[in-house]
Amino acid sequence: MNTDPQQIRAEIDAVLAELPSVDPDHPDVAGVDIDAVGRRLEEAHQILVSALESVEKG
Incomplete structure (x- = not known):
């Protein structure tokens, strides 16, 4: 997952x-x-959750 905020x-x-x-x-x-x-909305939520998980792992 990309963690680039933009x-x-x-x-x-x-x-x-x-x-x-x-x-x-x-x-x-x-x-x-x-x-x-x-x-x-669930799709948008999942994008955010995946990004947060990537940051935690990174």
Whole structure:
């Protein structure tokens, strides 16, 4: 796993960019696929966890 902070930020930004825009006041908020949002957030979380593990081992 890469431990370069800029690379990690870029990976996280790329994953989070795929999240739908959620405005609670917008009438289409009920149409948001919450499972897809959860998967994207889990993916971002896993990138951070892997980076932290690499730093600990390094």
